[in-house]
Amino acid sequence: MSYTIDVYRKKLAPVSEPIAFFAYVSFFPQLVAGPIERATNLLPQFFKKREFSYTKASDGLRQMLWGLFKKIVIADNCAIYVNDIFNDYQSFSGFTLLLGGVLFAFQIYGDFSGYSDIAIGASRLFGFDLKRNFAFPYFSRDIAEFWRRWHISLSTWFRDYLYIPLGGSKGGHAIRNIFIIFIVSGFWHGANWTFIFWGALNAVFYLPLLLTKKNRKHTTDTVAAGKYLPSLKEAFQMGTTFLLTVFAWIFFRADSLAMAFDYISIIFSLKFFVLPIQDFWSMNTGNHLIYLFFLLIGFIIVEWLQREKSHGLELNPLRTPKAVRWSFYYAIIIFCFIMNGVQQEFIYFQF
Numbered sequence: 001m002s003y004t005i006d007v008y009r010k011k012l013a014p015v016s017e018p019i020a021f022f023a024y025v026s027f028f029p030q031l032v033a034g035p036i037e038r039a040t041n042l043l044p045q046f047f048k049k050r051e052f053s054y055t056k057a058s059d060g061l062r063q064m065l066w067g068l069f070k071k072i073v074i075a076d077n078c079a080i081y082v083n084d085i086f087n088d089y090q091s092f093s094g095f096t097l098l099l100g101g102v103l104f105a106f107q108i109y110g111d112f113s114g115y116s117d118i119a120i121g122a123s124r125l126f127g128f129d130l131k132r133n134f135a136f137p138y139f140s141r142d143i144a145e146f147w148r149r150w151h152i153s154l155s156t157w158f159r160d161y162l163y164i165p166l167g168g169s170k171g172g173h174a175i176r177n178i179f180i181i182f183i184v185s186g187f188w189h190g191a192n193w194t195f196i197f198w199g200a201l202n203a204v205f206y207l208p209l210l211l212t213k214k215n216r217k218h219t220t221d222t223v224a225a226g227k228y229l230p231s232l233k234e235a236f237q238m239g240t241t242f243l244l245t246v247f248a249w250i251f252f253r254a255d256s257l258a259m260a261f262d263y264i265s266i267i268f269s270l271k272f273f274v275l276p277i278q279d280f281w282s283m284n285t286g287n288h289l290i291y292l293f294f295l296l297i298g299f300i301i302v303e304w305l306q307r308e309k310s311h312g313l314e315l316n317p318l319r320t321p322k323a324v325r326w327s328f329y330y331a332i333i334i335f336c337f338i339m340n341g342v343q344q345e346f347i348y349f350q351f
Helices: 002-008 018-025 039-047 054-087 094-125 143-149 152-163 174-189 193-211 232-253 257-267 277-282 288-305 322-338
Strands: none
Touching (some): 002 152, 018 039, 054 288, 054 322, 094 257, 143 152, 143 193, 143 232, 152 174, 174 193, 193 232, 232 257
16 A cells, blocks of 8 residues: 555656565565565665675574564463453452553563564565564653554554544644544454554543643653663653553453453452452462563563663674673573463464
């Protein structure tokens, strides 16, 4: 669609080489789940001579390794508990249901951004540069920043081909247009009212920023840039934004709206204060949840330290000793073998 629209708008000349065009359309690394590549970025690369670059190839392999870690270790292990909790949510305490929402947030992030890392890294091996699709979104300070960092290729696609043509924020139609693109985004994920409500809910979260003209506040800066720790204000903003996204993810994961509202009502009931010890025993996973907890902490720390880079394993050989780098690589590979949960299909393969 972007190719057709860009040709119509005269932003791109029609391609006279059918092989290049069909290679662009069927480019296998990003074909199934993205990043959504536009013809203006990917198509011209088929006409350029490509030579092997050790720097690009090694960085691509590191990004693929980080993507595999996010999928196999983070997403698939979180999925074990997410499935147990959501499939039998009425049997658990409110705290456990909140934990299920948090784990699903990490599952869908590890699953989808992991795939994107693998696709981008594999493309670099062949000399192709795909657009970045995730920019550490859970470190966002508001919902507007979150959507600039989450599934970037889809968010910018809707912005350029739907929001702006509808008039954007001009002419007093900004609120209408925001709801349209978020609801369409929900409908794009599936013909279920849960996805529609998820999209509308994100529009509601976005609305206060739009009305106060703060939706463009964090467009280029990174939280706590150049620092090891965020300020208390930044920590509060990140925590609030994360909880809002977790709340919305519950609707995304639930089988129906009735289930989602029932799930949330338990979280906000007195059952929230019931000790979850019995819940953990009923899931019969032994110490696995404890291991996953520490893995998630380590994962968050690595992503935080790398938040100004393009991916979690972007290391500078001149600044990072070889022994440290390779120890880290081998540790990730070992975790991929010993913490490989029940194999789960990529979530975004269904969309």
